[in-house]
Amino acid sequence: MTFPALVEPAAELTIDEVRRYSRHLIIPDVGMTGQKRLKNAKVLVIGAGGLGSPALMYLAAAGVGTIGIVEFDEVDESNLQRQIIHGQSDVGRPKAESAKESVAEINPLVEVVVHAERLDNDNVFRIFEGYDLIVDGTDNFATRYLVNDAAYFLQIPYVWGSIYRFDGQASVFWPHATLEDGTSAEAPCYRCLYPEPPPPGMVPSCAEGGVLGVLCASIGSIQVNEAIKVLTGIGDPAVGRLVIYDALELEWRKLKVRKDPNCALCGENPTVTGLIDYDDFCGAISDEAADAAAGSTISVTQLEHMLKEREEGTRDFVLVDVREPNEYEINKIPGSVLIPKGDFLNGSALEQLPSDKQIVMHCKSGVRSAETLAIVKGAGYADAVHVGGGVVAWVNQIDPSQPSY
Numbered sequence: 001m002t003f004p005a006l007v008e009p010a011a012e013l014t015i016d017e018v019r020r021y022s023r024h025l026i027i028p029d030v031g032m033t034g035q036k037r038l039k040n041a042k043v044l045v046i047g048a049g050g051l052g053s054p055a056l057m058y059l060a061a062a063g064v065g066t067i068g069i070v071e072f073d074e075v076d077e078s079n080l081q082r083q084i085i086h087g088q089s090d091v092g093r094p095k096a097e098s099a100k101e102s103v104a105e106i107n108p109l110v111e112v113v114v115h116a117e118r119l120d121n122d123n124v125f126r127i128f129e130g131y132d133l134i135v136d137g138t139d140n141f142a143t144r145y146l147v148n149d150a151a152y153f154l155q156i157p158y159v160w161g162s163i164y165r166f167d168g169q170a171s172v173f174w175p176h177a178t179l180e181d182g183t184s185a186e187a188p189c190y191r192c193l194y195p196e197p198p199p200p201g202m203v204p205s206c207a208e209g210g211v212l213g214v215l216c217a218s219i220g221s222i223q224v225n226e227a228i229k230v231l232t233g234i235g236d237p238a239v240g241r242l243v244i245y246d247a248l249e250l251e252w253r254k255l256k257v258r259k260d261p262n263c264a265l266c267g268e269n270p271t272v273t274g275l276i277d278y279d280d281f282c283g284a285i286s287d288e289a290a291d292a293a294a295g296s297t298i299s300v301t302q303l304e305h306m307l308k309e310r311e312e313g314t315r316d317f318v319l320v321d322v323r324e325p326n327e328y329e330i331n332k333i334p335g336s337v338l339i340p341k342g343d344f345l346n347g348s349a350l351e352q353l354p355s356d357k358q359i360v361m362h363c364k365s366g367v368r369s370a371e372t373l374a375i376v377k378g379a380g381y382a383d384a385v386h387v388g389g390g391v392v393a394w395v396n397q398i399d400p401s402q403p404s405y
């Protein structure tokens, strides 16, 4: 499939630019117009790590006029095996600053915008707005779904890549893509390919499982390859296709990815109509929450027993549902009171809790309640517990008559 160029050409190239980009200019498909499009393009790279390093360097060398970098981390010695935009003397420095300097050294004609913050629900629209295309180099599922959803709501195409040990994947997610004739390309999003994140702990990260350093270059350069094609409207970008690379077998494969009419985001009856709690969705919990939950997690069967005892008057405790009011309307554990997680974060929830009763907390799946458990324990409720699996487990195992979501 061919798509119209994403970016209008800049008015002109300077003499310096003509000299610098001459090897592009003499390719007929790129030419002066294609290079002017690159000059006018604004590309945001998420992460200056394994994939972000080669992506940023080649985007800069190619003459993409404005490059944004989202990165809050600092350079660690263990990054240098693959994150080639950083050098030995950058260890301990902010990655965004180090990356910015490297880009300036590769191509001083490129404008670099640093977003030195962790991408989250509160800043994602502000950061994404104004960019033509996004290159996603993140390594965790919560951020991937956040990027996918935010890019969809803003109608910005993005090039996704992922790496692990010797295996790499890449694709272009552009659900709003239209063809040359103006009709919809019926292109999928990341959720069409992966509707659900893997269960927490099932897929090890590169920090846990390792990654062949040079694999980052293979996939990161594919991402830039696809970005250039989408920006300039040349070739056949990997929209609706998944590129799979096996470095050990030296094998590239391409699989078709179809738009899922039941996709929660871009399908016919979407259920994701705004940003969601991505940590909760992906089951990622902080170290503090994991510590608090260790030895203080009960099952829904135990909770059912405790609720019976409470009814009989032989036990007393407060069951707190820390979800949002709209979730509480869908389903609930009988006898629970609603105090959303945000009230624990701002401290107002603690005033509503009795000091002489045990606190039992639950949420949808057990992630948010583990986070609030850490707060409540920190406030002195030593015997507080939370319910593993949350209301999802309650509905599945105890009360299937309630709807799930």
Ligand SMILES: [Zn+2]
Pocket: 175, 188, 189, 190, 191, 192, 193, 260, 263, 264, 265, 266, 267
């Ligand atoms: Zn979708």
